[in-house]
Amino acid sequence: MEFQLHVTMADPAGNRTAIVTDPVSPKYYAPIGAALLKLPELKAEQAGFQTKPSHGGEVRLEMSGGEFCGNATRSIGYFYAIKNGRKPGDMVSAEVSGSTDLLNVRIDKDGAWCAMPLPLRIARLAVRNPDYNPGDPRSKNILNLPFVVLDGISHAILYKRQCTPQLADAVIDTIRDRTNAAAGGAIFLDDVQHSMTPYVWVRSTGTRVWESSCGSGTLASVIWLARNLKSGLYRLELRQPGGSLLAEVEKEYGHVCAGRIGGPITLEEEKVYTVTTADD
Structure with missing residues (x-):
């Protein structure tokens, strides 16, 4: 039509x-x-x-x-x-x-x-590592990744890991096959460099996109980085391929009570x- x-x-x-x-x-x-x-x-x-x-x-x-x-x-x-x-x-x-x-x-x-919607839970996602090198004692066959479950989309956090298409697809394959998420992301995060690279998949369309920025991925990253904060505000700006996004998370007694993202x-x-x- x-x-x-x-x-x-x-x-x-x-x-x-x-x-x-x-x-x-x-x-x-x-x-x-x-x-x-x-x-x-x-x-x-x-x-x-x-x-x-x-x-x-x-x-x-x-x-x-x-x-x-x-x-x-x-x-x-x-x-x-x-x-x-x-x-x-x-x-x-x-x-x-x-x-x-x-x-x-x-x-x-x-x-x-x-x-932003509050996280439903913060879990772990076991992903087989396509970049596993058995000759390297630091390399791991199974990656136990932080997994932030939001209403409508869930993100695996790849903290200070090399950003490769093989690893990104392995993460998305795992989210697709082992969860009921409507959408998911492989979020490559480096809080020292204040940088983030998002790879996002949508179940109903099957699309996989290296996005220029991702708001929910930014929030998920900040939620995970603030995991040890008991009460107060955690705020961070993350530089992404298409520009920067800010996110802030408020916590009370160890629980996220509010989250926001912003930018131009x-x-x-x-x-x-x-x-x-x-x-x-």
């Missing part, structure tokens, strides 16, 4: 998100999203569809794969604010697929912060694109 769609590109730290504002049947979310990602002029890493709020929010975004995305949450809140004449300091209540929470987006002069967002002029999907 052929669709003519009004699309606004949002760029939160390089994690380019196509926001479709036309009404679209949910059965076409995945194929339209895939078609938009193939348009070279968009340079999109993900796509979402603005829909009618369902549980009290001012705006709602359905990601093409039904996953949760922190950068998309910031983007739809900022997009709605600009369209409706909101000012820096104003709050927009947003709904996003993959999360049942109503998430507040605070508008800044050049971007936005958003509240660029909105481009709305344009109409024609995409074609396979027939039913």
Whole structure:
């Protein structure tokens, strides 16, 4: 089928998100999203569809794969604010697929912060190491990785490990085969360099992308880095391939009670694109 769609590109730290504002049947979310990602002029890493709020929010975004995305949450809140004449300091209540929470987006002069879903649990994920070297006593056949489970997406933290495609795919294969996560990430993290490289997979679409930045991966990293904090605020800026994101986590008595991510967002002029999907 052929669709003519009004699309606004949002760029939160390089994690380019196509926001479709036309009404679209949910059965076409995945194929339209895939078609938009193939348009070279968009340079999109993900796509979402603005829909009618369902549980009290001012705006709602359905990601093409039904996953949760922190950068998309910031983007739809900022997009709605600009369209409706909101000012820096104003709050927009947003709904996003993959999360049942109503998430507040605070508008800044050049971007936005958003509240994030609290972690469901912090576990461990056993992954067979494709880079295992039996001749190296420091090399391990099985990696026991920190695994931060969020509502709508789960991330394995690869702390100070070499970023290789083989290891990234091994992590994603394990998340796909051994969990019921709607989406997952292999997050290569170095807190000394304040850097992070995210590799993100979505179950319903099967896509695997080296993302320019990842909001939920940033939050997951900071949650893990703050694991020994009993009470107080842990805040960190992480440099990623497409730019930097900030995250902060509040804890009380060893438990995460609030989490937020923030940073600049660029909105481009709305344009109409024609995409074609396979027939039913």
